[in-house]
Amino acid sequence: xxxxxxxxxxxxxxxxxxxxxxxxxxxxxxxxxxxxxxxxxxxxxxxxxxxxxxxxxxxxxxxxxxxxxxxxxxxxxxxxxxxxxxxxxxxxxxxxxxxxxxxxxxxxxxxxxxxxxxxxxxxxxxxxxxxxxxxxxxxxxxxxxxxxxxxxxxxxxxxxxxxxxxxxxxxxxxxxxxxxxxxxxxxxxxxxxxxxxxxxxxxxxxxxxxxxxxxxxxxxxxxxxxxxxxxx
Amino acid sequence: xxxxxxxxxxxxxxxxxxxxxxxxxxxxxxxxxxxxxxxxxxxxxxxxxxxxxxxxxxxxxxxxxxxxxxxxxxxxxxxxxxxxxxxxxxxxxxxxxxxxxxxxxxxxxxxxxxxxxxxxxxxxxxxxxxxxxxxxxxxxxxxxxxxxxxxxxxxxxxxxxxxxxxxxxxxxxxxxxxxxxxxxxxxxxxxxxxxxxxxxxxxxxxxxxxxxxxxxxxxxxxxxxxxxxxxx
DNA sequence: CGACGATTTGAATAGGATCAATGGGAGTGG
DNA sequence: CCACTCCCATTGATCCTATTCAAATCGTCG
Numbered sequence: 001x002x003x004x005x006x007x008x009x010x011x012x013x014x015x016x017x018x019x020x021x022x023x024x025x026x027x028x029x030x031x032x033x034x035x036x037x038x039x040x041x042x043x044x045x046x047x048x049x050x051x052x053x054x055x056x057x058x059x060x061x062x063x064x065x066x067x068x069x070x071x072x073x074x075x076x077x078x079x080x081x082x083x084x085x086x087x088x089x090x091x092x093x094x095x096x097x098x099x100x101x102x103x104x105x106x107x108x109x110x111x112x113x114x115x116x117x118x119x120x121x122x123x124x125x126x127x128x129x130x131x132x133x134x135x136x137x138x139x140x141x142x143x144x145x146x147x148x149x150x151x152x153x154x155x156x157x158x159x160x161x162x163x164x165x166x167x168x169x170x171x172x173x174x175x176x177x178x179x180x181x182x183x184x185x186x187x188x189x190x191x192x193x194x195x196x197x198x199x200x201x202x203x204x205x206x207x208x209x210x211x212x213x214x215x216x217x218x219x220x221x222x223x224x225x226x227x228x229x230x231x232x
Numbered sequence: 233x234x235x236x237x238x239x240x241x242x243x244x245x246x247x248x249x250x251x252x253x254x255x256x257x258x259x260x261x262x263x264x265x266x267x268x269x270x271x272x273x274x275x276x277x278x279x280x281x282x283x284x285x286x287x288x289x290x291x292x293x294x295x296x297x298x299x300x301x302x303x304x305x306x307x308x309x310x311x312x313x314x315x316x317x318x319x320x321x322x323x324x325x326x327x328x329x330x331x332x333x334x335x336x337x338x339x340x341x342x343x344x345x346x347x348x349x350x351x352x353x354x355x356x357x358x359x360x361x362x363x364x365x366x367x368x369x370x371x372x373x374x375x376x377x378x379x380x381x382x383x384x385x386x387x388x389x390x391x392x393x394x395x396x397x398x399x400x401x402x403x404x405x406x407x408x409x410x411x412x413x414x415x416x417x418x419x420x421x422x423x424x425x426x427x428x429x430x431x432x433x434x435x436x437x438x439x440x441x442x443x444x445x446x447x448x449x450x451x452x453x454x455x456x457x458x459x460x461x462x463x464x
Numbered sequence: 465c466g467a468c469g470a471t472t473t474g475a476a477t478a479g480g481a482t483c484a485a486t487g488g489g490a491g492t493g494g
Numbered sequence: 495c496c497a498c499t500c501c502c503a504t505t506g507a508t509c510c511t512a513t514t515c516a517a518a519t520c521g522t523c524g
Contacts, residue, residue, distance in 0.1 A: 066454045091458065146295065380479070
């Protein structure tokens with residue numbers, strides 16, 4: 001690993017408070033590697049040999065069964081994925097693939113577990129990250145069990161609108177096909193959901209979306225702090 | 233708290249390896265209390281003041297938004313709930329209520345967090361519990377995003393059949409209304425799903441279910457280790 | 465330019481929800 | 495102990511949502 005890369009990693013919230021010594025030991029045998037788009041990084045059911053961290057780019061977590069496939073989450077820098085599998089020393093429940101050219105840091109699972117034994121600050125940060133990951137999945141599950149497809153889309157648009165400056169337009173950061181899978185619907189259904197939102201000021205031009213009646217959209221979406229707010 | 237209760241708690245996997253000193257300090261200000269059925273223990277959005285542990289009985293975790301309600305999980309002894317909220321010092325994402333007369337241990341959130349600073353074994357156990365909770369929610373989400381209602385029911389029956397001795401019959405441990413909500417459907421739809429499974433050897437008499445063609449049922453259900461196995 | 469995949473639209477179908485009505489038990493109070 | 499009540503559960507009818515299959519269009523990339 002190059003020195004500049006190490007510095008990038010060192011600044012991650014997960015590692016910023018741990019001791020230099022533990023940090024360096026932990027990185028023995030770690031990789032920071034760049035992958036092109038569409039590379040499968042880990043497969044469902046494989047043993048959790050490495051903790052992965054998205055340093056740059058974008059990674060999709062997805063799951064399959066019985067020929068079906070669904071997107072579980074999209075991970076953007078800087079965040080870990082499959083932390084729980086590493087800590088439980090259990091097989092991955094989700095597969096992961098790059099959806100852009102991405103830089104991934106891979107830390108041997110055992111290194112992380114050993115480092116946690118020796119560094120309380122690291123452990124504290126790991127617990128924090130894990131607790132927030134848990135809460136994130138719970139929110140996703142609530143989103144799916146309590147809302148219809150159109151409502152999920154409307155809330156996605158409302159949140160994204162705020163994250164992107166709340167200036168009446170959105171740029172979709174992912175393909176519609178992937179967005180559909182994130183929202184738990186087919187691409188066809190997503191198209192129709194967008195059409196349904198037209199009376200609420202939603203106009204689609206490729207990845208550019210115009211949000212002209214945000215208040216109306218919010219009335220339909222009824223955003224909920226405990227589902228849509230990534231913090232809290 | 234009575235001495236016998238303390239001994240019960242002491243044996244929980246979460247606490248069994250921690251030091252006596254930390255354990256006793258942690259229990260300062262803790263309650264072990266019995267509640268009747270249908271008592272709301274915590275509400276969605278409330279601050280996480282206590283870690284709750286189901287020592288006896290049964291607790292439903294549920295979520296609401298916009299007038300709708302859905303069961304997120306059912307917690308049986310001996311297990312914690314809302315551990316993540318306590319660790320993240322964040323509001324509860326799910327509400328909890330007893331569905332039987334239940335004995336609940338409540339430990340002040342700050343006590344737990346302090347104890348973790350002083351006791352590495354406790355921390356290790358908490359990380360383990362949290363990682364497994366995370367994996368459990370991920371499995372639930374996969375179940376919902378990748379399967380139809382009938383398939384979810386079929387898989388529930390297959391798992392329950394195994395857990396209850398695989399002898400051709402099941403006793404439903406929860407009301408059908410609650411089961412329907414767990415499985416993400418209406419009670420009416422659950423009734424119809426049971427009817428759909430009749431050709432697969434599923435016969436319903438109240439809470440007693442006869443499973444006469446388990447192999448056929450498994451062919452329909454297509455159980456998946458990474459969704460249906462609580463371990464792994 | 466041409467091929468391929470993404471997106472959209474239409475039509476038909478399936479899956480699930482809602483509304484309404486009825487049957488069944490469990491628990492309560494007389 | 496029995497009648498009553500309440501709520502759970504089932505069934506029918508209908509409506510709405512979402513998926514599937516098909517086909518046309520659009521864009522992008524080699």
